Amino acid sequence: MELAPSSASFLAVVVAAAAALFLATILRLRPRSTRNKYRLPPGPRPWPVIGNLNLIGRLPHRSIHELSKRYGPLMSLRFGSFPVVVGSSVDTARLFLRTHDLAFIDRPQTAAGKYTTYNCGGLFYQPYGAYWRQGRKLCQAELFNERRLTSLEHVRGEEVRAMVRDLHAAASAAAAGCSGGGGGGGRAVVALKEHLYMVNLHVISRMLLGKKYIVDGSGSPATPEEFRWLIDEHFFLNGVLNVADMIPWLSCLDPHGYIKRMKRSAKMWDRFLEHVLDEHNRRRRREGKDFVAMDMMDVLLELADDPNLEVPIKRDNVKAFILDLMGGGTDTSAVTVEWAMSELLRNPDVLAKATEELDRVIGQDRLVAERDIPNLPYMEAIVKETLRLHPVAPLLTPRLSREDVSAGGYDIPAGTRVFVNTWSIGRDPAVWEAPMEFRPERFVVGSRGGGVDLKGQHFELLPFGSGRRMCPGMGLALRMVPMILANLLHAFAWRLPDGVAAEELSMEETFGITVPRLVPLEAIAEPKLPARLYAGP
Numbered sequence: 301m302e303l304a305p306s307s308a309s310f311l312a313v314v315v316a317a318a319a320a321l322f323l324a325t326i327l328r329l330r331p332r333s334t335r336n337k338y339r340l341p342p343g344p345r346p347w348p349v350i351g352n353l354n355l356i357g358r359l360p361h362r363s364i365h366e367l368s369k370r371y372g373p374l375m376s377l378r379f380g381s382f383p384v385v386v387g388s389s390v391d392t393a394r395l396f397l398r399t400h401d402l403a404f405i406d407r408p409q410t411a412a413g414k415y416t417t418y419n420c421g422g423l424f425y426q427p428y429g430a431y432w433r434q435g436r437k438l439c440q441a442e443l444f445n446e447r448r449l450t451s452l453e454h455v456r457g458e459e460v461r462a463m464v465r466d467l468h469a470a471a472s473a474a475a476a477g478c479s480g481g482g483g484g485g486g487r488a489v490v491a492l493k494e495h496l497y498m499v500n501l502h503v504i505s506r507m508l509l510g511k512k513y514i515v516d517g518s519g520s521p522a523t524p525e526e527f528r529w530l531i532d533e534h535f536f537l538n539g540v541l542n543v544a545d546m547i548p549w550l551s552c553l554d555p556h557g558y559i560k561r562m563k564r565s566a567k568m569w570d571r572f573l574e575h576v577l578d579e580h581n582r583r584r585r586r587e588g589k590d591f592v593a594m595d596m597m598d599v600l601l602e603l604a605d606d607p608n609l610e611v612p613i614k615r616d617n618v619k620a621f622i623l624d625l626m627g628g629g630t631d632t633s634a635v636t637v638e639w640a641m642s643e644l645l646r647n648p649d650v651l652a653k654a655t656e657e658l659d660r661v662i663g664q665d666r667l668v669a670e671r672d673i674p675n676l677p678y679m680e681a682i683v684k685e686t687l688r689l690h691p692v693a694p695l696l697t698p699r700l701s702r703e704d705v706s707a708g709g710y711d712i713p714a715g716t717r718v719f720v721n722t723w724s725i726g727r728d729p730a731v732w733e734a735p736m737e738f739r740p741e742r743f744v745v746g747s748r749g750g751g752v753d754l755k756g757q758h759f760e761l762l763p764f765g766s767g768r769r770m771c772p773g774m775g776l777a778l779r780m781v782p783m784i785l786a787n788l789l790h791a792f793a794w795r796l797p798d799g800v801a802a803e804e805l806s807m808e809e810t811f812g813i814t815v816p817r818l819v820p821l822e823a824i825a826e827p828k829l830p831a832r833l834y835a836g837p
């Protein structure tokens with residue numbers, strides 16, 4: 301939800317003009333009735349037209365965190381025409397996501413949903429109802445159940461080994477001065493995020509589409525670079541605070557140019573998805589009666605032909621579904637591992653302990669396999685600690701109340717946008733000792749947080765949300781993130797480029813639907829295992 305500086309000044313002009321023009325009328329027409337009829341949670345007084353948008357900065361979770369300190373853990377805001385409620389404590393998170401789960405299960409419909417996901421045709425923007433339930437069931441049955449995930453362990457193993465191979469090649473090239481090295485004094489400086497994107501993209505691509513589509517020379521309509529840009533753009537546009545969503549009469553002006561960008565990104569996605577869909581349809585036609593569905597796209601296309609389906613699936617729904625899952629499966633885990641590596645490079649003691657655990661459990665003559673993860677408790681604690689301080693979606697993703705609800709002594713009217721600030725909860729000194737310190741030890745069995753998991757049952761740690769709408773990809777993410785991280789640490793010795801002190805490493809964030817590092821992490825990777833282990837799958 302970022303307001304770019306130029307857009308912000310344009311917004312200021314529009315808003316000032318609008319406010320001046322409409323002030324008198326609006327003040328008369330202001331929804332006093334809402335305030336009178338409902339006992340809303342406390343919050344700052346909204347301005348006409350803009351509501352409290354003037355209080356929300358470049359990083360909304362931080363602005364909202366500051367406001368919550370003043371107005372309390374259950375707070376009312378107004379974004380343009382829409383009422384907003386924010387929960388910033390364990391108790392309010394429980395109210396929204398467990399006690400009243402069904403009342404807050406919808407999502408607001410936005411321009412991004414309309415333009416970038418086939419008119420909200422996938423899972424993410426879908427209102428609660430038969431179609432959404434059918435989609436979630438399908439995900440569980442075809443992709444994310446334990447049996448299916450286990451059967452695809454070899455796919456994840458191969459792609460992680462390929463990532464280690466590619467990183468080794470990039471590090472060697474950088475060390476030899478052949479590519480974007482520099483700053484490492486002849487050492488191997490690598491841009492980690494690119495590798496993290498690709499490993500996640502390849503895994504989700506093989507799971508959904510049966511093969512890797514985004515590889516050079518594959519005939520795909522998008523190159524790896526274009527696709528990475530497309531995913532970044534998609535996540536930015538779907539998280540951005542688009543003022544036109546909040547002040548509907550501004551939407552025809554498209555004040556920030558976001559809608560134009562959404563249409564452009566949608567076109568590129570569509571070209572890619574049509575290519576994949578056509579390829580799948582050709583095999584179906586070729587194989588006729590012998591056709592067997594091999595991947596999620598096949599399953600969806602078969603369902604699209606099924607006249608008995610509870611809610612019909614159309615071609616655009618197939619594409620929207622795949623798009624939501626490809627986006628969800630690529631960016632989130634990459635962002636998490638990049639934050640984990642940033643924290644480890646800032647905390648050499650933690651890095652040393654993680655390395656010691658890997659050396660002891662895995663040894664020096666193999667890479668880490670998925671089945672090793674349960675034997676690496678410190679690694680698991682690092683993942684939890686990373687997601688506590690750097691939840692990928694700090695405000696979860698916006699929910700919408702379907703009915704009037706009384707919660708925590710206040711009223712929350714139907715149609716209110718609801719956020720849970722997990723970023724605040726992760727920093728709450730009433731919940732966490734020394735909350736600003738990166739201390740995985742707090743999650744090790746026997747310590748106070750030893751029993752806290754991140755699967756939506758413990759409201760102090762909710763990176764995947766909780767309740768019926770929580771992340772369906774959690775099982776995959778909890779396999780990918782520790783597996784990638786463990787192999788990065790086991791296969792390479794890492795340090796910051798020469799001249800960058802640990803305490804100087806920037807930890808600035810940028811905001812979209814996920815919150816990645818503002819500046820991609822660059823670090824020196826030195827191989828430390830026998831050469832044959834870098835040969836790839």
Ligand code: HEM
Pocket residue numbers: 423424425436504624625626628629630632633636691692693696697698763764765766769770771772773774776777781
């Ligand atoms: C570290 C990794 C991940 C994190 C932290 C994460 C987090 C989240 C969160 C917070 C939500 C919103 C939940 C809510 O509204 O309460 C969500 C929704 C979603 N996630 Fe994830 N996610 C991750 C990985 C994945 C993966 C790997 C996939 C798919 C392959 C995925 C697919 C989705 C989808 C489709 C939704 C929308 C579900 C719906 O609205 O019904 N996510 N995720």
